[in-house]
Amino acid sequence: MAKVKPRVKVPKKVSKGEIIEIKTLISHAMESGQRKDKKTGELIPRKIINKFTAKFEDEVVFASDWHPAISANPYMSFHFRAEKSGAFNFEWMDDDGTVYAKKAKLKVSG
């Protein structure tokens, strides 16, 4: 299976009170469970990322439940009101229980 790689984009120069856009991407096949194996004709079992959460300083600020209709290599962006500097913690939960995580720092001036 291809390596699952999460990536996030947090703006660099942020002023206090600014509402910023956080972009996230994870390389994952998001196997919907609808596809048939071309050789055997059997359904390829579902295996997707079913939950994404974003925490800032250990508090959940944004979360999303995903279903098989989310495209492969799922992209999701959301917004965040930057009040203070701190650490983001992003997590993607796979159907099989694996949790993929990525951290990012936020630097807020003013």
Place this chain on the structure above:
Amino acid sequence: MTTTQVSGTVATRRQVLVGIGAAGIAAATMSVFAPLARAEFESIDEALKATLGSAVPAEGRIELDVPQIAENGNVVPIGFDIDSPMTADDYVKSAHVFADGNPNPDVASVHFTPACGAAICATRMRLAKTQNIIVIAEMSDGSFYTAKTEVKVTIGGCGG
């Protein structure tokens, strides 16, 4: 409606009983015991009923951005911006996205907090064919809003 992931799981259970080998059993085990967030709805009517209960959603406040024509049903961009002050007393709690022509209507549910500052979200979805995208926004005061737009799909993106 039989082409759901539930029937896929039942089929692989039968395969396990017949005994198709270690790889098959491993794959079947994964799909039987996989901790799914919630089983998908069977129909858009079921999805709306489960989401709204007896509430009637109002129109407005949701800006739904989807292409009129999607060339590739596998990757259809969707964005929405829900009008709200996003304060502790008045914010968008959740937004539920449904596609009424897919094998299952569920696309995603998004849960905001006041810390978001804005109820804006973007992602990419799979659409099997031309259909409506329906967004239900659930507000902190218990009210619901809805928006619906049709997306024409030239090459569907659900099967293999």
